[in-house]
Amino acid sequence: PIVNISQQANAVFQALAGADRIFEIMDMKEEIDTGYIDLVSAIVRRDGTITEHVGMSGRYAWKWEEDGEDKYQLLEGRLEFKNVDFSYDGKNQILKNISFYADPGEKIAFVGSTGAGKTTITNVITRFYEIDNGVIEVDGINIKNIKKEALRKAFGMVLQEVNLFSDTIEGNIKYGKLDADSDQINSAARLSGADSFIKRLPEGYDTEISGDGSSLSDGQNQLISISRAAIAEPPMLILDEATSSIDTATELEVTEAMDNLMAGSTSIVIAHRLSTIQNSDVIMVMENGKIIERGSHDKLIEEKGTYWQLYTGQLELD
Ligand SMILES: Nc1ncnc2c1ncn2[C@@H]1O[C@H](COP(=O)(O)OP(=O)(O)OP(=O)(O)O)[C@@H](O)[C@H]1O
Ligand SMILES: [Mg+2]
Incomplete structure (x- = not known):
C-alpha cells in the first residue's frame, strides 16, 4: 500500500503541474491585432480588374477597405526585410x-550555425513576435497592417519541429486544409512523395500515428508535414528543415518533396544540409544575428568564405 500511495501521489503532482500550465494559457491575454488587410482568393478578369472568388482559384489578393470601398491588390509574393532588429x-x-x-517566385536560403537566428526570422515574418526596429514588407505592404490570420494563410510553413497529432495519417495531412477531400489529400501526398510509403502501410491513409512521431521514421514524419503544407496550396513558403539526422536516400526524397512544393512560390528555406539549397537564387549565411555573406552558390564558393568552408567540410554546422 505504501508503494501504491507514493505512485498515486506522483500522478496527482503531475496533474497539478499540468493544470498549472493549462490555467497559465487560459489566463494569457489575447494577441492584439491592428492589421486590417485580409487575404482572399481572387480572379483577374480580362480587363485587369480583380474580383474575389469563393473557393480556390490558385491566385490570391490582398483586400482592404478604403473610403467605404473594397480595394484589391494581387498577391505577387515579394518579401523584403529592411534593417530589422529583434x-x-x-x-x-x-x-x-x-x-x-x-522577388516573386524566388527561392532564398539561410544557413548558419545553431542559434544564429534563422528560425527567429521565420517567427517575425508571420508575426508570432513583433520586431523592434525596421520594416518587413510583403508586396510592398508593411506586415503590421496585414491581419495575422491573413499573413499566416499566405505562408505555408514546414516547421523545424515536426508537429504530428495522435490521429490517422489522413487526419494529420488534413490539418493543412480542414475541408479537404480524399482526392486532395492523395494529391498532396503524391506531390511530397509520401504517397509511396503510406500506400505500403497495411492500413494506408487510415494508419493511426502517435503524436510524438515515434511510429514513423523521422523522414516519413517530415514528408507528412510537407504534405500538410502542400494541401493548403500556399502562395509563399517557409521551410525550416529539421535538424534530425536522416539517411541519404530519405534526404533525397525530402529534398525532392521540398522542391516540388516550392515550384513557382516565393520560398524561404532554412537548411541544415547544404544539398537542399544549392539551386537557391540567393543563399544567406548567418552568424550571431547578422548576415555575413550572401550570393548564389557559385559566387559564395568563389569567394572562399564561410559558406565555402561549410561546403568543403572545413566548418561544421551546429
Ligand atoms: N522563444 C524564444 N525566447 C527567447 N529566446 C529565444 C526564443 N527562441 C530562440 N531564442 C534564442 O534566439 C537565438 C536564435 O535562435 P534561433 O532559433 O533563431 O536559431 P537558429 O538559427 O534557428 O538555430 P538552429 O540551427 O539550431 O535551428 C538563440 O540564442 C535562442 O536561444
Ligand atoms: Mg532553427
Missing part, C-alpha cells in the same frame, strides 16, 4: 540590422 526579451538582441529581399 530581441525576444528586450535585452539580448537576436536579429541585428537584417536586410534582404525575395
